[in-house]
Amino acid sequence: MEKLLKLRALMKEKGIDAYVIPSGDAHNSEYVAEYWQSRAWISGFVGSSGTVVVTQQEAGLWTDGRYFIQAAKELKGSGVELFKMEVPGVPSYQEFLVDKLPSGGKLGFDGRVIPVKEFNKISEALKDKKITYAYNEDLIGYIWADRPALPTALAFEHEPRFAGKSVAEKIADVRKEMSKLGVTSYLVVALDDIAWLLNIRGNDVSYMPVVYAYALITENEANVFIDRNKLGGLASKLMAQGVTFHDYDSVACFLGKLPTAGRLLFNPVNTSVMLSEALPEALEAKQDLLVDPLALLKAVKSEVELKNSRNAYIKESIVLVRFLKWISEHTDISSITEGAVVRYLTALRLEQPDIMSDSFSTIAAYGANAALSHYHPEGEGDSLKPEGFLLVDTGGQYYDGTTDTTRTIALGPITDEMKRNFTLVLKGHIAIARAVFPQGTTGAQLDTLARVPLWEYGLNFLHGTGHGIGYCLGVHEGPQRLSSAGTEVAFEPGMLLSNEPAFYVEGDYGIRTENIIEVVKCDKTAHGEFYGFESLIYCPIDTGSIDVSLLSDVEIDYLNDYHRRTYELISPYLTEVEADWLYAATCPVMAGDID
C-alpha cells in the first residue's frame, strides 16, 4: 500500500493520470531478470503473467484463469484489486482505462516494456479520448530503492554436438525466410530466438539459459547488440561466422540510422514501443506477420535436436521414476514437505549427465494447493498426508533438451469423484496422444479432444491443453500450441508440444497429466499426409487412481502400451530394485479390474 502511495505521488507530480505496469522485460520474455520485475514488486503477485494499472483512486491487476486463486491470495494488503481476464462482465484493462482516464488525460509507462502490439491495443481503445502518452517514464525506477542491477552473467557456447547447425547456416536459413517475406532487414528481439540463432546460452535469467541481446539481420550483416563482457573468447568465434557486435544499449540509436530504402521486419508482440519509436519515419516496416519466421525455424527441431532431446527425456524419465519410487515407498509421508519434494527432484536431476538446472520452479502441490494451477511452494510449503492427490510439475534444462512433465499421484485414499475426474483427464490426455491428423491441422482443431471427456460431465479446465517447448531453451515456446486460440500455425513433424489436460476444484484438489510429445509423420494416403504424436517422456501414470470402467478398449490398449514401453526403455538404466518397482508400476490394467 505504501508503494502505491509513492507511485501515486510521483504520478501526480508528473501529471500522469494512469500508469501501466506489465510483466515483461524489454524482450517480452517469460522469465525476466529481477531488475525488470516491477509488477511483482508493486503488487506482490509473482505469477508469470499479469498487468497492473494504477490511477489516483484505483489499482488493478489483470491476470488469466491460471492465476485467479493465486493472485487473490498474493494481492492481499497491496491495495491492488484483482480483475479476472476473460470472465464475462469483467472489463479488460484497456476498457478500464477508457472508463477511468479523463478526456485529454495522460497515460504513462516504461516504453521499454510495452510491446508495440500491446501499445496499439491501448491507443486503439483510447483513440477517442485525446490521450497524451508519456513513453519513457520508468516511475518504478524512482521509488524501488533496492532495485537489482541488470545481469552480468557469462554466456557460453551451445556446442556443435548439441546445436547441430552452425550459426552461419542458421543465419542463411533466416535470410531465406526474409527473402520470401520481401524484407531487407529483420530485428530479432526474443532472447531465445537470439540464443538459438547464435548457438549461445547464458545465465541472465532464472530457468531459461538466455542472454540479454538484440539482433538485426540484414542481407549482408548479422548485427548483435550485447554486453560483450559476457562472451569472452566466444565473440571472435561468432565474428568468424559473420556476426558483428555492438553495445546492448546502442540498438535504438542503430535502428534510428537504418537506410530508409529497405523494408524492416519486426515482431510487434515482443518489440518494444521504445524501439519502434526509434525507427526512421520513412522506413517501411513489416509487422503484420502471423508467425515470426525465426520462431518457426526454431520450433521445427532438427534431426540432431530431436535425437538429443530423446536422450534428455530418457534421463528425465529416470529422474521421475526414482522420484515416484521414493515417494510411493516412503514409510512416513507426513514427514515430507512440498519443499522437500522440490529439492529431491532437483538433486536427482543433478545426478544426470549434461544437466544445467531445473527448467522452471517445480510445482509440488499437495491437496488444495494443486487447484492453483501454477502454485509453487514457498520454502517448505505444506506437509504431505497419506491421503488425496499430490501434483508434481517439473522439468530440467539439459544441454541436450528441455523437459516438462506433470504427474498426479494418490498418496492414500481418494474419493470416487477424484478417481472419476483423474480418469477423465487421462482420457483427454490419451485422445491427444493417439490423435492422427492431416497436414495443415492446427492446435485449435485438436484442443477440443482433450476436453470432451470432461465436458461430458459438465467439467472443464481454464487453460490451454499444450504449449511448445524449447531445446535447452524456454520451457514455453511458440508458435505452435494446443489451444482453441491456436489457429495460426499448422503442426509440422519435429515440433514439440506439451499435452496437459487438467481439472481443478478450488479449495480441494488439482489433477494434471502432462507429457511432452513430438509431431511425427504417420501415413501418406490418397487423402493426404497424416501426422501423429510420439511421447518423449516415459514415466508411469498412477494406475491406482484410474476408474478403468470409464476407459474404452483403445484407451486401455494405449495406456498399457505406454507403460510397456516405459519399462522397456527405462529399466535398463535402473538398479534391479528400481526396475522391480517400475515393473509393478507399469503393470497392465484390465478392462475387468475391480477399481
Next chain:
Amino acid sequence: MEKLLKLRALMKEKGIDAYVIPSGDAHNSEYVAEYWQSRAWISGFVGSSGTVVVTQQEAGLWTDGRYFIQAAKELKGSGVELFKMEVPGVPSYQEFLVDKLPSGGKLGFDGRVIPVKEFNKISEALKDKKITYAYNEDLIGYIWADRPALPTALAFEHEPRFAGKSVAEKIADVRKEMSKLGVTSYLVVALDDIAWLLNIRGNDVSYMPVVYAYALITENEANVFIDRNKLGGLASKLMAQGVTFHDYDSVACFLGKLPTAGRLLFNPVNTSVMLSEALPEALEAKQDLLVDPLALLKAVKSEVELKNSRNAYIKESIVLVRFLKWISEHTDISSITEGAVVRYLTALRLEQPDIMSDSFSTIAAYGANAALSHYHPEGEGDSLKPEGFLLVDTGGQYYDGTTDTTRTIALGPITDEMKRNFTLVLKGHIAIARAVFPQGTTGAQLDTLARVPLWEYGLNFLHGTGHGIGYCLGVHEGPQRLSSAGTEVAFEPGMLLSNEPAFYVEGDYGIRTENIIEVVKCDKTAHGEFYGFESLIYCPIDTGSIDVSLLSDVEIDYLNDYHRRTYELISPYLTEVEADWLYAATCPVMAGDID
C-alpha cells in the same frame, strides 16, 4: 468456346484486360434467379459456388473441394480451365489476376454482383499494379441473347402462427442491436434476412422462398425497396407495422442521399460494390462486423419457430421412412433410376400438410455419382443396382420449417472397406450428436470430433461438418457452422445446424449421414453453463452397413436410443405395415453382432 470469343471481342472493344464473373446475384444469394446465372451460362459449370476470370489468352474457373470432380466434367468444351481452390500450388483468382494483368491495365465486372469484401480482396491484391476498375460493365448482358428476365412472382405473408413475432417486434429487436453497435442506419441486403424481418415469403428463386428486396432500417424508419406488384394487399399490412416502401431500383439513389451525420452499418460480404460506391463520401460506414446482427437474431430460433420446426421434422421423418421402406422392399431395384428417387421423395413430401416445395434439388446419387458431393441427377440419371451404396440428400420447405437430411443405404452387398468407412462416418456423426460443450464454444472447436475416426485411418472429407439452416428459408444459413473456419460465432441454444460427416472415394462411392440438430441447454455446473445437441429428424440409419465391432459401448447406446426414439415418435403416424417396417429398421444393434 463461342461465348468466350464473343466476350473477348467485347473486352477488346472496351479496353478491358481481364473480366471477373462470380456466382452471385446482387444480394450474394446462394440460389439466384436465372437472370443472374452468368457464370453458369459462360462456363457450363452449374455448381453453387465458383468464379470465372477471362483474359484474352486464358479463362479459369475457381471452385472448392466439393466441386472438383463435377466442375472438371462440366467445363469440358467451354474453353474454361479448372483451378482447384485451396490446393497447394494453385493460385487464387486474385493471384492469377496479379500475374496476368499488365501494370496500368483495366479490370471489368458487373458491380452489382461483386460484394464489397470480394472487391477489397481484388484491389488489395492488385494495389501495386495501378489498375483501373470498370465497375459497371455487365458484358454478359450484351452477349446473352436469350437472358431470362428478373422474376415477378407474387409474395405472401408468413402467417403469425408460423412467424411467431410480429414485424414491428422484429424491427424493434434490430434497432436494439443497432444501438449496441452505435449505428443510426442499417442496410440489409441478404434476401433471407429481409424475408424473416418482414414475415414474408416469395417465389423469386428456386428452393428458397425469398423476394428480391433491400431494407434500410433507421432509428425511425424501415425502408423496404421492392417491386410492390409482388405484395398486393400485404403492402398495407406491412405499412401498418412501420414499413415504408420504395422501388427496388431506387436503393442506390436513396443511399446516395443519406444524411452524413449518422453512421451506417452494412455487411461487406453481401453488399455490392455498386451500392457502397453510391454512398455519400462523408458518411461514416461501419462494415467491420464479425457477425451480421440480423443474421444472428434470425439464427437463434424463437420458441414458436422451434416448436414448429420440430413439427415439420416429424412430417419429414414420415416422408423419409416411407421412402426408405419403398426402396428397401422394392423387388426390382434395377428398374429404379436416380430421377425416380427424386420424384418419389417430392411426391411423398407433397402429401404432407403445409408443404411448399423441396428445399433444394434432391441428391439421389448411386455408386460413383455419390463421390461428387453435390451431384444432382440430370433427368433420369443412372439406374440403381442391387449392390453398393445409394446416397440420398433431400429436404423440404414447409411453412413450419426447412429440412435437410442425408442417408446412405446399401442396396445389396458392400465391401468390408465400405462397411468400415460407413461406420467411421457414423462414429463422427455420433461424436457431434453426443457432444456436450461449455457456453462460448464455436463450430471450429467441435468440427474435429466428426473427423477423428476417419483421420485415424488416414481418411478425411473436404467440406465442413455442418451448416446452419433457416426456418422456411435458406437450407444453408449462417452465421454459425461446424467447420475448422467457424471461429466467429459461439453456439447458442435455439441455433440449428446440420451434422453431416462424410467420406468419398472418387469413381467408386460416397457416404454421408446428416441430421439437423438443435443446440439445447444441458447442464449448469460450477464450471459453467453447458450445451448439447438434440436431433430434429428421426429417420433410421442403415444398421446393415455398420461394422458394430468398431463402435464403442457409448456409441452403440446412442444409436440404439436414437432408433428407439425414432420408432416411438414416428410410428404413431404410420400405417401398421409401415410401422412394422420401421420397427425392424430400428432394431437395436448389439456389441456382439456378427457383421
